[in-house]
Amino acid sequence: MATVSIPACSSALLLDIEGTTTPITFVKDILFPYIKEHLEDYLSTHWEEDECKQDVHLLKKQIEEDMKQNRACPVHTVDQTVHTDEEKAIREVVENVLWQMAADRKSTALKQFQGHMWRSAYASGRIKGEVYQDVVPSIRTWRARGLKVYIYSSGSVEAQKLLFGYSVEGDLLELFDGHFDTSIGAKVDAKSYERIAERIGCQPEEITFLTDVTREAKAAEEAGINVVVVVRPGNMELTDEERGHYNLITSFSQLQLTGHA
Numbered sequence: 001m002a003t004v005s006i007p008a009c010s011s012a013l014l015l016d017i018e019g020t021t022t023p024i025t026f027v028k029d030i031l032f033p034y035i036k037e038h039l040e041d042y043l044s045t046h047w048e049e050d051e052c053k054q055d056v057h058l059l060k061k062q063i064e065e066d067m068k069q070n071r072a073c074p075v076h077t078v079d080q081t082v083h084t085d086e087e088k089a090i091r092e093v094v095e096n097v098l099w100q101m102a103a104d105r106k107s108t109a110l111k112q113f114q115g116h117m118w119r120s121a122y123a124s125g126r127i128k129g130e131v132y133q134d135v136v137p138s139i140r141t142w143r144a145r146g147l148k149v150y151i152y153s154s155g156s157v158e159a160q161k162l163l164f165g166y167s168v169e170g171d172l173l174e175l176f177d178g179h180f181d182t183s184i185g186a187k188v189d190a191k192s193y194e195r196i197a198e199r200i201g202c203q204p205e206e207i208t209f210l211t212d213v214t215r216e217a218k219a220a221e222e223a224g225i226n227v228v229v230v231v232r233p234g235n236m237e238l239t240d241e242e243r244g245h246y247n248l249i250t251s252f253s254q255l256q257l258t259g260h261a
């Protein structure tokens with residue numbers, strides 16, 4: 001098994017979730033269908049609650065932003081069976097959420113809303129967060145050798161904590177020193193990684209980012225972060241150029257720590 005060494009100066013690992021710690025199928029076949037199935041009921045039940053009102057407000061602001069940027073975005077329903085203003089407003093939110101999900105948008109508004117919807121599914125045991133088998137033992141080893149471990153995902157911090165807090169391997173939250181989501185910036189923007197380095201008090205070159213998405217790897221690299229691309233079953237195929245450029249691993253256990261206690 002080929003190993004990849006991380007620089008001796010590394011003091012933190014930054015981990016993506018979907019396609020890195022967790023199979024893409026868990027997100028696509030379990031988390032997203034749950035939203036689609038329960039969306040309308042959830043909105044009807046929680047419509048008058050402050051949290052839901054804030055979520056809807058953020059989604060509406062995102063729609064306005066999308067309109068300004070000329071991104072296609074359905075806002076009005078033509079459903080003739082809709083009677084009340086509330087039903088009409090709910091239909092509009094449903095359409096927008098489904099549209100964003102079909103495009104796999106990573107907007108903070110969508111991700112925050114999804115996190116709130118998953119809360120009861122995790123708490124009731126209906127959903128358990130999946131992690132690859134190599135993830136927990138590797139993180140324990142890294143931490144025992146003095147490295148800090150952080151998560152950076154497009155999923156909201158709340159959604160991240162649900163996934164790891166209610167995982168198939170129990171509550172894993174103690175494994176992480178912190179969580180970042182798109183409120184710090186998009187994962188394809190180099191500035192987001194600079195901000196993360198600042199927030200965790202490290203130089204960019206002391207951080208190693210593990211991700212399956214090369215657009216994210218490129219942005220992190222631009223910020224001076226060390227990058228390893230994770231190849232898992234079902235992840236997006238890499239081009240020959242990408243394979244030649246990036247350090248690749250298929251399991252976290254391939255990561256070799258050099259110069260760490």
Ligand SMILES: CSCCC(=O)C(=O)COP(=O)(O)O
Pocket residue numbers: 016017018019027031106111114152153154155156159160163187
């Ligand atoms: C952790 S919440 C579920 C995953 C999700 O919604 C998502 O967008 C994952 O994106 P990632 O940045 O972890 O690839």
Ligand SMILES: [Mg+2]
Pocket residue numbers: 016017018019020211212213
């Ligand atoms: Mg990913």
